[in-house]
Amino acid sequence: MGAMAKGKGVAQVILAVAVGLALSKALLPQGLIRPPDWLILPFADWINAVFYFVQNDLGLMAVTRAFSDVVEWLLDVTANLLYGKSRWPNLGPIPWTVIAVTAFMAGYALKGWRLATLSGGTFVWIALMGQWKWAMETLSVIVVATPFSVMLGLAMGVLAWRLPWFERVLNPVLNIAQSLPHFAYMIPVVVFIGVGPKAGAIVTIIFSVPPMIRMTILGLKKVPEEVIEAGKMSGSTRWQLLTRVRIPTARSEILIGSTRSSCNALPWWCWPVSSACRGWGKSCCNCFRR
Amino acid sequence: MSETVISCHSVSKIFGPDPVGHLAEVKANPQASLAGYVHAVRDVDLEIQRGEMLVVMGLSGSGKSTLVRCLSRLVEITGGSVTVEGQDIATLSEAGLIDLRRRKMGMVFQSFGLLPHRTVLDNVAFPLEMRGQDRSSRYASAREMLELVGLAGRESYFPRELSGGQQQRVGIARSLVVKPDIWFLDEPFSALDPLIRREMQDEFLRLKGLLNKTVIFITHDFDEALRLADRIAIMKDGRIVQCDSPDQIVLHPATEYVARFTADIDRARVVRVGSLARPLDGSPEGAAWSSGRTIRDLARDLVADSRTVIPLTDANGTIIGGVNRQEALDVLLGDGA
Numbered sequence: 001m002g003a004m005a006k007g008k009g010v011a012q013v014i015l016a017v018a019v020g021l022a023l024s025k026a027l028l029p030q031g032l033i034r035p036p037d038w039l040i041l042p043f044a045d046w047i048n049a050v051f052y053f054v055q056n057d058l059g060l061m062a063v064t065r066a067f068s069d070v071v072e073w074l075l076d077v078t079a080n081l082l083y084g085k086s087r088w089p090n091l092g093p094i095p096w097t098v099i100a101v102t103a104f105m106a107g108y109a110l111k112g113w114r115l116a117t118l119s120g121g122t123f124v125w126i127a128l129m130g131q132w133k134w135a136m137e138t139l140s141v142i143v144v145a146t147p148f149s150v151m152l153g154l155a156m157g158v159l160a161w162r163l164p165w166f167e168r169v170l171n172p173v174l175n176i177a178q179s180l181p182h183f184a185y186m187i188p189v190v191v192f193i194g195v196g197p198k199a200g201a202i203v204t205i206i207f208s209v210p211p212m213i214r215m216t217i218l219g220l221k222k223v224p225e226e227v228i229e230a231g232k233m234s235g236s237t238r239w240q241l242l243t244r245v246r247i248p249t250a251r252s253e254i255l256i257g258s259t260r261s262s263c264n265a266l267p268w269w270c271w272p273v274s275s276a277c278r279g280w281g282k283s284c285c286n287c288f289r290r
Numbered sequence: 291m292s293e294t295v296i297s298c299h300s301v302s303k304i305f306g307p308d309p310v311g312h313l314a315e316v317k318a319n320p321q322a323s324l325a326g327y328v329h330a331v332r333d334v335d336l337e338i339q340r341g342e343m344l345v346v347m348g349l350s351g352s353g354k355s356t357l358v359r360c361l362s363r364l365v366e367i368t369g370g371s372v373t374v375e376g377q378d379i380a381t382l383s384e385a386g387l388i389d390l391r392r393r394k395m396g397m398v399f400q401s402f403g404l405l406p407h408r409t410v411l412d413n414v415a416f417p418l419e420m421r422g423q424d425r426s427s428r429y430a431s432a433r434e435m436l437e438l439v440g441l442a443g444r445e446s447y448f449p450r451e452l453s454g455g456q457q458q459r460v461g462i463a464r465s466l467v468v469k470p471d472i473w474f475l476d477e478p479f480s481a482l483d484p485l486i487r488r489e490m491q492d493e494f495l496r497l498k499g500l501l502n503k504t505v506i507f508i509t510h511d512f513d514e515a516l517r518l519a520d521r522i523a524i525m526k527d528g529r530i531v532q533c534d535s536p537d538q539i540v541l542h543p544a545t546e547y548v549a550r551f552t553a554d555i556d557r558a559r560v561v562r563v564g565s566l567a568r569p570l571d572g573s574p575e576g577a578a579w580s581s582g583r584t585i586r587d588l589a590r591d592l593v594a595d596s597r598t599v600i601p602l603t604d605a606n607g608t609i610i611g612g613v614n615r616q617e618a619l620d621v622l623l624g625d626g627a
Binding site: 234240 | 359362388389391395396399407416421
């Protein structure tokens with residue numbers, strides 16, 4: 001009761017000050033109405049300095065470029081297979097009929113006729129709508145980015161579950177990663193990675209990995225204590241306990257995480273255009289230009 | 291003859307921010323406050339013999355589950371020592387502990403603890419997989435165990451497709467597949483409905499007779515304890531208040547608390563005539579009775595007989611003493627004792 005009354009009193013004082021300031025606007029000095037230039041911190045310069053330091057002096061560039069080279073190599077392989085970019089292994093492009101039939105068979109094997117019709121039918125429909133090439137350009141990025149984010153998310157999720165301090169650090173980072181405007185990712189990515197499909201893929205990974213991390217942590221925490229004890233009494237080592245007891249028992253959460261992860265990856269087909277990626281994003285942009 | 295398999299020496303377990311410090315405080319001043327601490331096991335001394343069936347009985351929160359977890363080091367003890375086959379398990383390395391569990395121990399859990407993504411066969415074969423045994427030999431052993439618990443033909447089912455009783459049979463098969471010497475059962479039948487529980491108890495007695503293991507069985511059900519035990523340890527607030535054979539617990543409850551459990555029990559069903567045996571004064575008179583039978587079994591004979599003292603024999607047929615007929619009748623009729 002006391003605390004509430006006190007809070008109410010403070011609120012009334014603040015309201016009175018606000019009303020007072022609003023009424024006396026004409027009398028106040030200019031500096032209290034609009035922030036004067038000398039008050040604004042040179043934040044942009046500081047950030048730039050840090051950025052240049054990390055980028056050039058710390059040699060982080062070398063690390064990120066090495067990682068992005070791996071991603072680029074994978075992207076070249078999928079690009080060759082899906083739409084015939086002239087890179088190793090020089091087998092593609094895979095005929096659209098083959099891809100559609102493969103999707104159909106995969107659907108049948110997983111869930112039966114209904115999923116088969118949906119997955120195979122979608123590819124046929126894309127082909128009939130004349131969107132095949134763009135779809136494959138987009139898909140070539142997605143098939144690289146999704147497994148990457150699932151693996152990365154699983155690894156980081158396990159780490160965060162294992163080390164409580166890492167989870168405490170990771171949580172705000174994940175919050176920012178999920179709430180930051182999507183274009184804001186682009187700037188550091190372009191600085192550290194460069195432009196092109198690999199940048200598109202990496203932005204996709206950054207954006208789609210948080211749900212995977214979160215669901216992995218949740219799933220691992222929810223494994224019943226008795227299941228873990230049963231694993232221990234069966235003589236599991238720590239590694240066996242993690243890979244054969246904890247992760248498989250948490251599989252439903254982890255699967256939800258990877259689905260959410262892929263769903264987060266998909267809308268990105270629109271963005272890669274800004275990093276000079278090809279695919280539906282480009283086609284979409286062309287429409288805007290007209 | 292008898293050989294101690296597990297021995298506990300003043301074992302304590304405290305949960306809380308500084309368990310060791312708190313234990314010292316409690317040792318110095320037994321009335322020390324427990325704010326923020328849970329003293330789950332207090333100063334337990336216990337010896338378990340090879341081939342014995344010990345039932346740890348207590349209500350929920352009495353520390354019985356924690357005590358049993360101390361014996362396999364699923365829970366690290368705060369004070370005292372636990373020795374398994376002469377080895378202090380607190381000194382074992384992680385690899386040594388894993389090896390001990392792989393070779394010597396099996397455990398059954400109240401809510402089964404089965405792996406939901408594995409079939410029945412793979413669940414039972416799991417401990418062998420952990421030991422790195424090859425697939426065909428571990429499946430062969432697992433099939434044998436499933437046969438033993440009456441689940442042959444269900445190998446490819448998943449745990450969620452089985453009833454509770456069947457899931458617990460899988461848990462039992464899994465705990466036995468490594469042929470352990472020491473078998474822990476943590477309220478294995480408590481999650482089952484009464485009819486199935488009865489059936490599983492019979493099944494358990496059959497398996498126990500077949501396998502001859504050292505068994506540590508936890509339950510909160512006094513009837514179950516009486517039915518199954520060679521010896522019962524009754525726990526309250528982390529302490530063992532009485533550890534004795536079912537006969538002795540029923541005839542001579544050590545405390546008021548134990549007496550409350552035994553009050554509603556039909557003693558004649560539990561007490562064996564042997565526990566009333568006294569040395570014979572003269573030579574045995576007439577036909578001797580087997581000392582292992584319960585008073586209830588012998589009810590008719592007790593009423594019909596006219597001897598004052600009836601001689602008793604042990605399992606080998608040797609006369610070990612005599613029972614006063616009046617005393618036995620008192621137990622049967624529910625007065626005295």
